[in-house]
Structures are given as C-alpha cells and as structure tokens.
Amino acid sequence: MTTPADFAPPFATAETPAESARDSLVGRTFCIQTFGCQMNEYDSERMAELLTRSGMTRADSLEEADLALINTCAVREKPSHKVISLLGRLKPVRGGRRRCLAVAGCVAQHQKDALLRQVPWLNLVLGPDAIPRLPALVRRAFDGERLCDTSFTDRHSYAFPGADPETVRGRASALVTVMKGCNNGCAYCVVPRTRGRELSRPVAEVLSEVRAMADAGVREVVLIGQNVNSYDGGCSFAALLGAVCEVDGIARVRFTTSNPHDLGDDLVQAFADLPKLMPSFHLPVQSGCDRVLAKMRRGYTVADYLSRVAKLRAARPGIALTTDIIAGFPGETADEFEETIALCREVRYENIYSFVFSPREGTSAALHEEEWGRVPHEEKVRRLEKLQAVARDISLAYAEAKVGQAVEVLVEGVSKTRGDRLFGRTPESRTVNFEGSARVGEIVPVEITSASANALFGAQRGHGT
Ligand code: SAH
Ligand code: SF4
Numbered sequence: 001m002t003t004p005a006d007f008a009p010p011f012a013t014a015e016t017p018a019e020s021a022r023d024s025l026v027g028r029t030f031c032i033q034t035f036g037c038q039m040n041e042y043d044s045e046r047m048a049e050l051l052t053r054s055g056m057t058r059a060d061s062l063e064e065a066d067l068a069l070i071n072t073c074a075v076r077e078k079p080s081h082k083v084i085s086l087l088g089r090l091k092p093v094r095g096g097r098r099r100c101l102a103v104a105g106c107v108a109q110h111q112k113d114a115l116l117r118q119v120p121w122l123n124l125v126l127g128p129d130a131i132p133r134l135p136a137l138v139r140r141a142f143d144g145e146r147l148c149d150t151s152f153t154d155r156h157s158y159a160f161p162g163a164d165p166e167t168v169r170g171r172a173s174a175l176v177t178v179m180k181g182c183n184n185g186c187a188y189c190v191v192p193r194t195r196g197r198e199l200s201r202p203v204a205e206v207l208s209e210v211r212a213m214a215d216a217g218v219r220e221v222v223l224i225g226q227n228v229n230s231y232d233g234g235c236s237f238a239a240l241l242g243a244v245c246e247v248d249g250i251a252r253v254r255f256t257t258s259n260p261h262d263l264g265d266d267l268v269q270a271f272a273d274l275p276k277l278m279p280s281f282h283l284p285v286q287s288g289c290d291r292v293l294a295k296m297r298r299g300y301t302v303a304d305y306l307s308r309v310a311k312l313r314a315a316r317p318g319i320a321l322t323t324d325i326i327a328g329f330p331g332e333t334a335d336e337f338e339e340t341i342a343l344c345r346e347v348r349y350e351n352i353y354s355f356v357f358s359p360r361e362g363t364s365a366a367l368h369e370e371e372w373g374r375v376p377h378e379e380k381v382r383r384l385e386k387l388q389a390v391a392r393d394i395s396l397a398y399a400e401a402k403v404g405q406a407v408e409v410l411v412e413g414v415s416k417t418r419g420d421r422l423f424g425r426t427p428e429s430r431t432v433n434f435e436g437s438a439r440v441g442e443i444v445p446v447e448i449t450s451a452s453a454n455a456l457f458g459a460q461r462g463h464g465t
C-alpha cells in the first residue's frame with residue numbers, strides 16, 4: 001500500500017479541488033496550535049472559521065484531531081525549532097488512524113516544499129496567502145495528496161479574509177487586520193520574505209469589520225499589521241484611527257506594530273486628538289547605538305528616535321512606551337550594548353521585549369554574520385540578562401506608582417491565576433487582577449492595592465462595601 005509519505009516531489013498545487021471529495025470534511029475534527037505574533041492569532045481564527053463552515057468541529061488537542069494544523073513563526077530560531085519538534089511528536093504510529101498534519105504561517109512560507117521533504121509524514125504546507133483555499137487543500141490532503149501552496153496572490157486580486165463577528169462575541173477586545181506584509185528591509189528580519197510586500201486593507205473593509213465587532217459587543221479593537229504606519233488603504237493610518245474611534249460602541253483603540261522610521265507627526269497628533277486611542281505605544285528601537293542601527297538598516301538614529309518619543313510624550317503625557325531590543329547583533333560590542341541599556345534607562349519603557357540575535361536564512365545579517373563579527377552565544381545571553389534586569393526594575397517602578405490609585409479597567413474575563421478574581425487592562429495596557437462583579441466588556445474603576453512587574457492587583461471600587 002502506498003502512504004502519503006511515498007509520494008515524491010514535485011508536489012501538487014491547489015488549483016483543482018477534487019470534486020468527488022466535496023463533503024469529506026463534514027464530521028471531521030481539527031485543532032490549531034498558534035505560535036508567533038497577532039497576525040498569526042488573527043489568521044488562526046480565520047482558518048478555524050473556514051473549517052467550521054466546511055462542516056468540521058474542534059478537537060481538544062492536536063493529537064486527537066483529524067486535522068492537526070500548526071500556525072508557525074519564523075522570526076527567530078527557537079520558534080522555528082519548536083515546530084520541528086512538535087512535528088516529531090505528531091509522527092503517526094504504524095497502524096494508527098489516518099489523519100492530516102498541516103503547517104501554515106511563516107515557517108511554511110519560508111521553507112515551502114522543503115518542509116514536505118524534511119518531514120515525510122507531513123501532508124500539507126500552506127502560506128498566509130493560501131488561507132482562503134484551506135478547505136479545498138485539506139480535502140485533497142485527506143484524499144492522500146501531499147500539497148504545498150505558498151504562492152503569493154497577485155496584489156490586485158488579493159482579498160483579506162474577513163472576520164466572522166460571531167467568533168468575537170463575548171469578548172471585550174478583538175484584533176482587526178489593516179495591512180499585510182512589510183516593505184522594510186531590516187537586515188536581521190525574515191518577515192518581508194514570509195509575509196511578502198505591503199498591502200493595505202481598504203478603509204471601508206476595516207470599518208465594516210470594526211462595526212460588526214462592536215455590534216457583537218466588542219469594546220476594544222487592536223489594529224494589526226507588521227508596519228501599520230505605512231497604511232495606505234484609502235487614507236493615512238492616523239485618519240484610519242480617527243474613523244475607527246468614531247465607531248459606536250468602541251471605547252478603546254490600540255494598534256501594533258510600527259517602525260519608528262515611518263512615525264509621522266500626524267500619528268503623534270492622533271494621540272493628542274483621539275481620547276479613545278489608548279496611551280500605549282509599542283515603538284521597537286532594536287538598539288541604542290547609531291552604528292548598529294545603521295547596520296540593521298532601521299532608517300533612524302538614536303536622536304531621531306528620542307525626538308519622536310519627546311513629541312509623543314508632549315502629545316499624550318503619561319503615554320506608556322514599550323519596545324523590542326535585539327542583543328548581540330553581529331559586530332555589536334559590549335560598549336555599544338551599554339548604549340542600548342542607557343537609552344532604555346533614558347526612555348524608561350513600561351515594558352521591553354528583548355531577544356538574542358538569531359541568524360535567519362537569507363537575511364543580510366545572517367549572510368554577513370562572520371564578516372561583521374559573530375557575538376558568542378554566552379555573551380548575547382549575558383547582555384540580554386543585564387537588560388532584562390534593568391527593564392524589570394523600571395517596569396516594577398511604573399506598576400508600584402499605581403498603588404493607592406484608581407485605574408479604569410476594561411474587563412476581559414476571569415483571572416487566569418485565580419478563579420475568584422476578574423482580569424482586565426488599564427489604558428496603558430497593564431494587566432489587572434481584581435475582586436469585583438463587573439461583566440466582560442464593562443469599564444470599571446479599580447483601586448490598586450499591590451503590584452508586581454507583570455500585573456496590578458486590587459478591588460473594583462464599591463465592591464464588597
Ligand atoms: N514589524 C515589527 C517586528 C516584528 S518581529 C517591527 O518592525 O517592529 C518582532 C521582533 O522580533 C522585532 O522587533 C525584533 O526585535 C525581533 N526580531 C526580528 N528578527 C530577529 C532576529 N533575527 N533575531 C532576534 N530578534 C529578532
Ligand atoms: Fe521586520 Fe523591519 Fe519589517 Fe519589522 S519593519 S517586520 S523588523 S523588516
């Protein structure tokens with residue numbers, strides 16, 4: 001008997017769904033595990049909607065599901081390795097039941113059919129643009145084909161997969177895609193390869209999705225894209241924010257992520273003009289050294305960055321800034337990393353997401369790593385740990401300053417750590433665990449009684465009195 005593993009490349013493409021197998025999904029189960037950023041979270045929900053509409057139901061685990069789908073991240077080595085080890089765990093046992101194993105997302109897009117060769121029991125590889133074709137691809141995979149669909153759709157015919165508002169019913173906050181791809185060429189970054197060229201979602205589509213979510217009870221939307229500042233879907237990003245803030249029922253608006261290079265004065269002004277635009281801004285700086293920033297091809301200097309920070313703080317006093325830092329970029333000296341730490345102390349970030357440099361195949365930093373000077377792994381980790389200690393202290397100081405104050409919290413649900421508490425977020429996006437009786441989606445004042453670096457704790461005003 002031939003098994004899917006016996007098929008050799010070249011692999012089939014997705015253009016001709018097998019007519020005979022039209023209903024082969026009905027009654028089968030699926031499970032999706034998601035790695036990576038909000039783009040992947042959003043995509044996983046769209047894939048789940050497509051599969052559900054095709055008659056499939058959810059299983060509790062990848063192991064139990066007829067379709068085990070892993071939505072992957074390629075941004076650093078660690079998350080890519082996790083995928084390979086997960087695929088190892090899901091290797092079918094001889095005589096076991098036949099199921100479909102699929103890889104989507106950025107590792108899929110980056111490795112393409114090489115993944116099918118590397119993992120003989122893998123049935124399907126699909127890139128982000130293939131999401132609308134998912135049900136057809138899965139049908140064919142269940143029929144025994146091994147498929148790879150990682151073609152980018154022509155920008156003129158690409159349609160953003162819209163969200164079903166029923167998926168977000170009962171939630172306080174929801175993601176809304178405003179663009180895909182990235183045209184920047186940061187030297188370390190694989191994203192432009194995995195997500196392709198920038199394409200903005202038309203403003204009318206974004207607004208109708210936000211309205212539908214508001215009608216389903218959502219109070220906060222987070223506009224997402226890899227580089228939202230260069231949004232170009234019929235108006236500027238600042239104008240889009242203004243329009244989203246006007247949607248009835250929406251109380252809070254956030255966005256992520258943006259490159260400081262593209263941060264214009266109109267977006268700064270939006271923080272002054274739009275009270276519903278929450279006072280938190282993720283503005284990844286990556287390094288506090290001009291030489292390293294130039295090598296990274298970030299397109300700004302430390303002075304440029306600091307002047308944008310000053311403008312933002314003037315526009316919205318108290319705005320909570322967060323950032324991303326890479327430790328041990330090729331050629332970075334210990335003194336240059338000290339400049340990064342000094343910048344972090346100067347800006348006083350609410351939170352810092354820091355990573356050791358990870359060479360990604362095909363990027364210029366990976367190609368030039370030896371020439372520019374590879375930083376030994378232990379040294380990268382030493383720098384990272386030093387930065388993380390500084391970041392923790394600053395973050396804790398911000399949190400402790402809230403003790404004794406009342407903060408406005410959007411209630412998101414029951415606390416994950418204590419079932420008798422609720423949890424939600426402050427305008428600055430800090431998590432608050434609190435005693436209270438509010439419903440999901442309500443915005444309530446909470447008196448803060450204690451703080452840790454990760455969360456605030458307190459009680460809803462008037463609760464228990
Ligand atoms: N579009 C976002 C970045 C998305 S990737 C932006 O430009 O802000 C998220 C973060 O991962 C980056 O900000 C960077 O700090 C980190 N990162 C990306 N590539 C990396 C690499 N090769 N090694 C280590 N960290 C990396
Ligand atoms: Fe990557 Fe730079 Fe684009 Fe961000 S802006 S996704 S770091 S290339």
Ligand code: F3S
Pocket residue numbers: 035036037038039040072073074075105106190191194195
């Ligand atoms: Fe990862 Fe792809 Fe997002 S590489 S960070 S999942 S765009």
